[in-house]
Amino acid sequence: MxxxxxxxxxxxxxxxxxxxxxxxxxxxxxxxxxxxxxxxGFEDDSADEPASSGDGPAELQVLIASSGDAETKAVEDAANAWAEESGNEVEVVVANDIGQQLSQGFAGGNPPDVFYVDASVFGDYAEAGNLYPYMDQLEGADDFYPNLVDTFTLDDQAYCAPKDFSTLALEINTASWKKAGLTDADIPTTWDELSDVAQKLTTPDQAGLVLGIGRDRVGAFLVQNGGWWVDADSGEATATEPSNVEALEYVQGLLKDGSAVLAPDVDAGWGGEGFGTEKAAMTIEGNWIRGAMENDYPDVDYTVAELPEGPAGKGTLLFTQCYGIAADSPNQEAAVSLVEALTTPEQQLKNADAFGVMPSRESAQADYVDQFPEDAPFIAGGDYGQGPVNLPGLGPVVADLDSQLEQLKTADVTGILESFQKNADAELQ
Amino acid sequence: MSRSSSIRTGQARAGWAFVSPTLVVLGLFLAVPVLMALWVSFTDWNGRGSPFASGTGFVGLDNYRELVGEQGGLTRSDFMTSLRNNFFYVLLVVPLQTAFALFLALVLNQRMLKGVGFFRTAFYFPSVVSSVAISLVFLFLFSGGGVINTLLDAIGIDGPTWFNDSRGLLHLLGDGLGLWNASAPPSGLTDGGVLGLTWWDWLAGPSVALSVIIMLVVWTTAGTFMLMFLAALQDLPLEVEEAARIDGAGRWGVFRNVTLPHLRPTMLLVTTLGLIGTWQVFDQVYVMTKGGPGKTTLTPAYLSYSYAFDNQKWGIAAAMAFVLFLIIFAMTTFQRFLFRDKDAIETKRQERRTRRLRARSAAEGGTAS
Incomplete structure (x- = not known):
């Protein structure tokens, strides 16, 4: 031992x-x-130099967050056609989680050459220097809707070409409309008329209007009243302006008198579900509602109208993505040429046909309306719509705003706006 | 002597050779990433290029100050909300899953039970099914017009809209008992507060939405822990139990004084694994709620992910991960302290005392002779 x-x-x-x-x-x-x-990391610096050009065919990688097979195929076809014509090679990759995959690429210094950038993350990517601004090299760049280009502009620098866009409009259940004794002449064009028809449409089994929660729906009312959460030009938060308070109070009024409900109140995940299950006679959603209605609620007849005007005129929200080109891509010249091919009016109309998005070029608008006359209220929003809050660093602040707007019916409106203002100021200073 | 030491050197060299592949793999995929993340938590890295490149600024403890310091605004209140949620989550899940697992193991350990194999598989099944798949099933079960609410409706209860219900259970309980009115909380609790949340917010308890996740996790994890308990129970010799019976112990007495003490090491294992797992809950939140409604299912792991990948705030996200690590480390240490074998410690202490006494007496004997 x-x-x-x-x-x-x-x-x-x-x-x-x-x-x-x-x-x-x-x-x-x-x-x-x-x-x-x-x-x-140090090697990256050499990659920051302008792209090589002309030395042999480029191999491009395109990362997309696809809405489905139709979109994947449309992008693949267009990219392959470009590759054939230009003698380059393209590989289209569908992302599972595009934010995560892009982050890996940016951190590793080998991001995909071309990728989708959502308007809500654009500011962060641009500020970090991940995006290559190429709008001045793109042919026909002034043909895009100015509102969309603004969405992808930071510090007066336009970065990337909008891929397509969606807007919000008012969807109306035809049967309920008739049952309430309303006609085409009654389609609301002002806030007062909206309150009025919402009230008339409200029955014990059905609310007049169902709204999805969060800033992406009530924001439209802010725009109609001449307000907005932030001022993108000055980079300051403007939430506590009286116009914003009025707009939120108007929506709160609708919720309080029962003529409008929020989607979770009628056990719906979003406005379209509450509308499709006929728990509400109207909703405010974007053109994506078409697919959902066709697939899930084919028996519900509905019409679409532009959102009513507020005291400050027409207003709606724009949702869009752009084709980002990586600042670290060695094939930027080829990438710009690919984006050009992907955003021609012809290609955009093909995409519209294949997976129901609206062209981001103004020159395609007339053809689009010809092809899809019933979508005129949606595309009209391209002229007066407002893109999402795109200032860098505001992600958690707008997430907090959304979480507070869940209680819009009972919450103190000024309190919500003040807390947004305080949080945004702290981030933007 | 020198020969034996050279043999020993050879052995050590061989030993290192054998473990080196594991060391390299662990170092590359565990130590290096952890050290990198630690570095990131002290920088303002924006996710572009390497965090060691020249453009990345060293900001010292700034990221940690945002999380817990006085000037931390929204970030601090987000982080504290997530800690609050996770605290109530741990507080309910760990005891419930341990008790449930122990109960299942005791049931299966009965010698009279027929078809043990079937039940063992059935109880273990939820643990081997993908948590994402189970989460999706729960989403349907607990939707406002889902199966659960239909069943509740049948017995005359108007069920809540589960995943959309951000009301805290403690708030509701206090309301039900008449302690306060949840829609007009007492100003004594809402006026004061600490670390960016009011007392009222701290005392919310798990929200209705979070309690669905709690039920889900208890149900899915109990199977694994049941197996651990079962293995330990089967180690308990039958004779010991019979001897206790003969000595006059009843069923409860045997359980309390024979079975439970025998299970202590397993209990420590189960609660430690449970504690670590519950503080890191992510999958269910990511699939089912993304932190909503009203941030009541936000957890530090999910918040860290969202700050990093959705908002490019990598430094703060990494700092969150390390604060979470410190919390888990402190709690498991405390738990080991609670579960320490007091008898064994006492025995050791006595042994040491005897040895000292013996040495002293030997020394005294030496001087005497």
Whole structure:
């Protein structure tokens, strides 16, 4: 017993020494590995130089967040056609989680060359220097809706070409409309008329209007009243302006007198579900509602109208994505040429046909309305719509706003706006 | 002597050779990323290029100050909300899943039970099904017009809209008991507060939405822990139990004084694994609620993910991860302290005392001779 313990003890001193050396070795090893990772960063700097051009065909990678097979196929076809014509190679990759995959690419210094950028993350990407501004090289760049280009503009620099867009409009259940004794002449064009028809449409089984929760729906009322959460030009928050308070109070009034409900109140995930299940006679949603109604609620007849005008005129919200080109891409010239091919009016009309999005070029508007006359109220919003809050760093602030707007019916409107203002000011200063 | 030491050196070299693949893999995929994340938590890295590149600024403890410091605005209140949610979550899930698992294991361990294999598989089944799949099923079960509410309706209860209900259970409980009115909370609780949340917010308890996630997790994890308990129970010799019976212990007495003490190491394992797992809950939140309604299912793990990948605030996200690590570390240490084997410690102490006494007496004997 005592003998063994003695040998262990003598053995231990030797082993501790050895253990220390190996620990040092491990630490050295990991610091070398860390340094190697760091090296990758310095190499990036060379990639920042303008793209190489003309030395052989480029191999482009395009990362898209596809809405389905139809969109994937449309993008693949267009990209392959461009590749064939220009002699380059293109690979279209459909992302599972585009935010995460792009982050990996940006951090690793090898992002895809062309990728979708949603308007709500644009500011962060642009500020971090991940995006290559190419609008001045794009042919026909002034043909895009100015509101859309503004959405992808930071510090007076337009970065990327809008892929397509969607707007909000008012959807009306035809049967309920008739049952309430309303005619085409009654389609609301002002806030008062909206309150009026919402009240007339409200029955014990059906609310007049169902609204999805969050800033992406009530925001339209702010625009109609001449307000907005932030001023993109000055980069300041403007939430506490009286126009915003009035707009939210108007919506709150509708909710309080029961002529409007929020989607969760009627057990719906979004406005379209509450509308499709006929728990409400009207909703405010974008053109994506077409597909949902066709697939899930084919028996519900409805018409679409432009959103009513507020005291400050027409207003709606724009939702859009752009084709971003990576600042680290070695094939920027080829990438710009690919984006040009993907955004021609012809291609945009093909996309509209394939997966129901609206062209972002004004020159395609007339043809689009010819093809889809019933979508005229949606595309009209392209002229007066407002894009999402795109200032960098505001993600958590607008998420907090959304969470507070869940309680819009009972909440203190001024309190919501003040807390947004305070949080946004802290982030933007 | 020198010969034996050279043999030993050879052994050590061989030993290192054998473990080196594991060390390299662990170092590369565990130590290096953790160290990198630690570095990121001290910088303002914006996700572009390597965090060690020259453009990344070192900001010291700023990110940590945003999380817990006085000037932390929304970030701090988000983080504290997530800690509050996760705290109530842990407080309910760990005891419930442990008790449930133990109960299932005791049921399966009865010698009279027929078809043990079937039940064991049935109870274990939720644990091997993908948590994403189960989450989706729960989304349907607990939707406002879903199966659960239809069943509740049948017995005359008007069920809540589960995943859309942000009301806290403690708020509701206090309201039900007449302690306060949840729609007009007492000003004593709403006026004061600490770390960016009012006392009223801290005391909300898990929201209705979070309690659905709690039920789900208890149900899915109990199977795994049941197996651990079952294995330990089957180690308990029958004779010990019979001897206790002969000594006059009843069923409850045997359970309390024989079975439970025997299960202590397993209990420590189960609660420790449970504690670590529950503080890191992510999948269910990501699939079912994304932190809503009203941020009541926000957890630190999900918040960290969202700050990093949705908002490019990598430094703050990494800092959150390390604060979470410290919390888990502190709590598991405390738990080990609670579960320490007091008898064993006492035995060791006595042994040491005896040895000291013996040494002293030997020394005295030496001087005497």
């Amino acid at each position: 005592s003998a063994t313990s003695r040998t262990t003890r003598t053995g231990r001193t030797g082993r501790t020494g050895r253990r220390r050396t190996s620990l040092v070795a491990l630490a050295l090893g990991s610091s070398i590995a860390l340094a190697a990772c760091g090296g990758g």
